[in-house]
Amino acid sequence: MGLFSVISAVSSALGSPAVGGVIATGISWLLGSPATIVSEIAKTLDIFKENDRPEHLGQAMEQMDKKPEDFDSINEYIDYLREGIKSGEVKLIRNLSDSEKTSYTYDVTALGIKAIDEKYQLQTSAEFWGTMGGKFQEGKITPDEINKILEISSKNSVSAENVVNYINGNGMTGGQRASGVADVIEDGLIAANPNMSDEEIRSRFNKLLGK
Known part of the structure; x- marks a missing residue:
């Protein structure tokens, strides 16, 4: 079936x-x-x-x-x-x-x-959705922010695996650079929150990482 x-x-x-x-x-x-x-x-x-x-x-x-x-x-x-x-x-x-x-x-x-x-054209995982679910429950990310991060990840050929690796403090795979993944996450937060100041985006970024 x-x-x-x-x-x-x-x-x-x-x-x-x-x-x-x-x-x-x-x-x-x-x-x-x-x-x-x-x-x-x-x-x-x-x-x-x-x-x-x-x-x-x-x-x-x-x-x-x-x-x-x-x-x-x-x-x-x-x-x-x-x-x-x-x-x-x-x-x-x-x-x-x-x-x-x-x-x-x-x-x-x-x-x-x-x-x-x-x-x-990404391959998400149990770890990705589980991590995002936890961050959502904690008020650290919204569905729209996750959507924008996925959209920008796709455009920049950054894997969903490395997005969640970065958030969880793990190493990158596939030769991708942590700085590039960080840029994708930050750009996703900006795209989802166009009225936020740079300081507000940085605060949101740090909270997402648990800093």
């Missing part, structure tokens, strides 16, 4: 096991703050719409016949899911248990991550 293909691919990329929409051990990091961030970024990029409901899209992923690989983009696949819901082809179960809602939230969040990666 399309669900299995997407979740297996995303979970493999993120280093987290999942099968057929069932949440597996060790992937609870994707829920809570990371799910909120992914949802907000996906809405900004017009991947998800304001009236999209994870439990509806998740059920469509289970019931519709076509797979993500049948489409040129994840956005087209999501449009296909929406059409299945709108036409009534997807038989929605309204009274879902909490565990079912959680499972669908995971499925759709994973789908959103894959669409964001596709948009920016």
